[in-house]
Amino acid sequence: MTEPTEPTQEPPAKIKKSRSPEQLEVLAKARAKAVEVRKANALLRKQEKDIERQEKEHKLKERKERVAKYKPPQEEEVVKEDYIEPVKVKKERKKKVVVVEESDTSSDEEEVVVVRKKKAVPAPPKSVPTIQDVRRLKAQQNYNSLYRTMFKLN
Numbered sequence: 462m463t464e465p466t467e468p469t470q471e472p473p474a475k476i477k478k479s480r481s482p483e484q485l486e487v488l489a490k491a492r493a494k495a496v497e498v499r500k501a502n503a504l505l506r507k508q509e510k511d512i513e514r515q516e517k518e519h520k521l522k523e524r525k526e527r528v529a530k531y532k533p534p535q536e537e538e539v540v541k542e543d544y545i546e547p548v549k550v551k552k553e554r555k556k557k558v559v560v561v562e563e564s565d566t567s568s569d570e571e572e573v574v575v576v577r578k579k580k581a582v583p584a585p586p587k588s589v590p591t592i593q594d595v596r597r598l599k600a601q602q603n604y605n606s607l608y609r610t611m612f613k614l615n
Contacts, residue, residue: 480488590598608614
């Protein structure tokens, strides 16, 4: 009914290295020195934080003083009755002039309409050729001269 139980094997416990008294002494000195260095570094960090905190407080204090000293400029009171807004005058468009002539005779029933021409819009100034335009023109000239020499078109 019961099966025989197999003994479980436990991993062997780690064996500590035995150190000589000289090694233990050197290790104790190193640990003591490490503790001193950590304390010194912690003290430096604390001092740096204190300095930063004091600088922040000083800057905040200066800002508050500057705001307290600032006096906003006094606004000039404008009396609405004295102030008159300038009125923009719209220019009237020139209307086309139409002239109609009628003759007294029935055979000459012609209407003549004269309309004034609009002013000519000045042409935009010629643009200065860009470097790309100059290069493109030079490349085209080179191509044309090569084409002429190949096929002897001259």
